[in-house]
Amino acid sequence: MATMTVDQFTEQVRAALGGRLKALVLFGSAARRNATDSVDTLVICDRVDPALLSQLAPAAGPWIREGHPAPLVFGESEWRDSADAFAIEFLDIKAHHRVLAGRDPWAGVTVADDDVRRQLEHELRGKVVRLRQAVLATSGNPAALGAAIAGSVAGFLTMLRALLRVSGEEAPAERTALVAAAAARVGFDAGPVTALALAARERKAPKLNPDDPQVVGYLTAMTRTAEYVNTLPTRSGGR
Numbered sequence: 001m002a003t004m005t006v007d008q009f010t011e012q013v014r015a016a017l018g019g020r021l022k023a024l025v026l027f028g029s030a031a032r033r034n035a036t037d038s039v040d041t042l043v044i045c046d047r048v049d050p051a052l053l054s055q056l057a058p059a060a061g062p063w064i065r066e067g068h069p070a071p072l073v074f075g076e077s078e079w080r081d082s083a084d085a086f087a088i089e090f091l092d093i094k095a096h097h098r099v100l101a102g103r104d105p106w107a108g109v110t111v112a113d114d115d116v117r118r119q120l121e122h123e124l125r126g127k128v129v130r131l132r133q134a135v136l137a138t139s140g141n142p143a144a145l146g147a148a149i150a151g152s153v154a155g156f157l158t159m160l161r162a163l164l165r166v167s168g169e170e171a172p173a174e175r176t177a178l179v180a181a182a183a184a185r186v187g188f189d190a191g192p193v194t195a196l197a198l199a200a201r202e203r204k205a206p207k208l209n210p211d212d213p214q215v216v217g218y219l220t221a222m223t224r225t226a227e228y229v230n231t232l233p234t235r236s237g238g239r
Contacts, residue, residue, distance in 0.1 A: 004066050006030075006039060010100045012059035013043065013071075020045045020052060022076055023102035031096040032173035038068045042093065044105050047075040080109055087115035088123065088162045091239060095165065096173070110238035116166045117232050120159055124226035127152060127159075131219060135210045142207035149218060150205040153196050156222060163229060165239065175201060183221070186228045192217025 006026060013024050021043070028040030041063075045052055056073070064070050074082065083090050091111045099105075134148035160182040161171035167185060172178045175197045183190035192214040199206055208215050 004062055006100065009041070009059065009063050012062075013056070014101055016055050016059045017043075017045060017052070020055070021102055022046060023105045024100040025093070025097050025105060026100055027093040027097040031098050040069055041071040041100075042097075042105075043071045043073045044076060044079050044102070045073070048073055048078065079105060083109055083111050084115045087111050087119045088158060091116055091162050091165060092158055094239065095161070095171065112238045113166050114234050116162055117229060117234070120162055120166070120229045121226060123155070124159055124222060124229060127156065128219070128222050128226055131222065135215070135219075139210065142209050143205070145210070145215070146208040147205045149196060149208060149215065150200050153200040156193075157197060159225070163225065166232070182225070186221075186225050188221035188224045189217050193221050 010024055014021060023042070023044040025042040025044070026039060027042060030039045043056065053073070056071075060070060090109070094106055094109075094111065131149070131152060134145060138144035138148060157175065157178060160178055164171040164178075164181055164185065169181065169185065172181055176194055179190045179194045179197055182188075183193070195214055196206075196218055206214070
């Protein structure tokens with residue numbers, strides 16, 4: 001059972017970094033109000049060097065041992081310069097976040113639609129290829145294939161949220177509604193993706209064979225989404 005609260009973690013990070021801390025941000029499922037047991041956090045500081053990581057480690061260690069992901073750590077200038085490289089992640093954090101300490105990190109930071117589109121296509125096509133590899137590599141091992149697919153679901157949902165936003169739609173926080181909205185826009189069957197998304201939320205990895213409808217439907221949905229992103233027009237706007 002978790003014993004360290006977000007407020008306690010915040011105070012420990014403040015104490016560890018002092019004036020070097022510029023922002024501590026909560027994001028992900030906790031900020032979308034459908035929190036799981038783990039909480040994603042972002043630390044922005046004056047700069048990242050070995051000394052800073054050593055300062056942060058005593059606060060981060062107990063937090064990680066509670067089952068939370070290690071914080072994402074950026075220097076101030078690094079954060080401002082990374083919106084093009086991590087457009088999907090930045091867009092997702094910007095849409096749902098809560099500042100726990102310091103200032104809001106979004107002043108002067110814009111996520112360009114074209115950067116989102118390019119990263120979406122790159123990431124989606126990569127996921128499709130890797131998932132095909134997993135189907136071949138786990139042939140005859142339903143547990144391994146189920147685990148491989150379950151491990152890809154969270155990333156795919158992040159991409160669906162980014163796709164809806166860059167297409168001018170709201171991205172629902174709830175998984176079933178998110179998949180339904182993306183399926184309606186792209187044109188894939190929401191059923192298999194929804195079933196796998198709900199199983200992943202419960203941290204369940206189903207045993208699957210390559211010809212199972214969930215596997216076929218999931219691969220089809222991911223492939224069609226990549227193809228759809230490729231048809232999106234270039235835009236000069238940002239978010």
